[in-house]
Amino acid sequence: MSQHRFELIDRFFQIKAKITSDKPCLEKAEPLLKISNKFNPNYTPSNRLSVDEIVARFKGKFRYKTYNKNKPTKWGIKIFALADSLTGFCLQLMPYFGTEKTYTNLDDLIPNFMQDYANKNVKVYMDNYYSHPALFLKLKDLNIESTGTFRQYRRDIPKIIKEAKTGKKRTRYFELKSQLYALKWFDKREVRLLTTNGDLTHTEIKSQRGDIRKKPAVVLDYVQNMRGIDRLNQKTSYIK
Secondary structure, three states: OOHHHHHHHHHHOOOOOOOOOOOHHHHHHHHHHHHHHOOHHHOOOOOEEEEEEEEEEOOOOOOOEEEOOOOOOOEEEEEEEEEEOOOOOEEEEEEOOHHHOOOOOHHHHHHHHHHHHOOOOOEEEEOOOOOOHHHHHHHHHOOOEEEEEOOOOOOOOOHHHHHOOOOOOOEEEEEEEOOEEEEEEEOOOEEEEEEOOOOOOEEEEEOOOOOEEEEEHHHHHHHHHOOHHHHHHHHHHOOO
16 A cells, blocks of 8 residues: 555544444444454464553544653543553553543453453553552452552552551562562662562562672563553554
């Protein structure tokens, strides 16, 4: 396909003209979301997946347009996405449409994303916007291991974890429920993780100066596998 033909299709592309419900944004996007999900049966992802938000650039008028200073694209339509951590292949999409959303909260959205991967030895990684004990226990019921940073002042974080102090290079572990652990580790700043993968060991790594340091294995695992959406953003940036 030539660039000119692609630009013409992009210019005149329309999903649905006639709206019959009281949720116009959701009704317009639904056919496109169904088409995107048809690619999944033809792709076998790794067992490492990551959840995060994408901001799709949009300069027109739209009531649910958002601003996120931490994303490559600041203004646009926020999209929750599930991607393969190793390749950045997008597996699930759900745009944020405010009051028109199909889920009641993120605790319903994430398990819905992961439903097809239950009992398949899959691990999912997320940041502190999503992570909290109740969600991780829901995923554990699906036999899905999860790891993510957490905000320690959420209501369901026990007081003993909120008040726990970490000195330099010190690691503290807490067992919240069976096979659900919280970790606090001080490097240049305090790192806080929730995990159900059960690996509480330390791994030796070599710094740029050649020094040997010990780092919690779960932290290394998180850093290596939380890049799925970053890889997806990198690929989509080439066609903007």
